[in-house]
Amino acid sequence: TGGRLLQVTPRQLAKHNTRTDAWLALRGKVYNVTPYFEYHPGGEDELSRGIGRDATELFNEVHKWVNFESMLAKCLVGHLVEDSPTSC
Ligand code: HEM
Numbered sequence: 001t002g003g004r005l006l007q008v009t010p011r012q013l014a015k016h017n018t019r020t021d022a023w024l025a026l027r028g029k030v031y032n033v034t035p036y037f038e039y040h041p042g043g044e045d046e047l048s049r050g051i052g053r054d055a056t057e058l059f060n061e062v063h064k065w066v067n068f069e070s071m072l073a074k075c076l077v078g079h080l081v082e083d084s085p086t087s088c
Pocket of ligand 1: 040046049055063066071072
């Protein structure tokens with residue numbers, strides 16, 4: 001709501017790695033997939049494999065054709081960035 005997007009580091013992403021607080025990164029975008037768990041056709045255990053991290057490779061191995069960007073549009077949290085960006 002509001003559309004404000006976060007800059008999420010891998011360290012922050014890793015904190016959201018439980019079934020009730022589940023974020024994952026796909027192709028540079030970070031999603032909160034917590035509300036999607038019960039709808040995932042591949043099941044909760046499969047989706048769990050990708051949470052708290054960059055799941056792009058895993059996602060592509062299983063179903064790279066799935067249009068997650070439209071499916072998860074409302075779950076977009078922000079963008080994945082480096083852990084220690086140089087300040088300038
Ligand atoms: C189906 C795994 C994430 C959408 C499946 C299936 C697997 C799987 C194994 C096949 C189930 C079957 O044929 O019985 C995973 C893993 C994920 C992941 C390991 C970790 C990143 C996602 C995400 C979305 C998604 C983020 C969309 C937002 C779907 C859809 C299907 C599916 C639409 C059914 C259609 C198809 O297989 O082409 N998933 N999934 N999955 N998953 Fe995922």
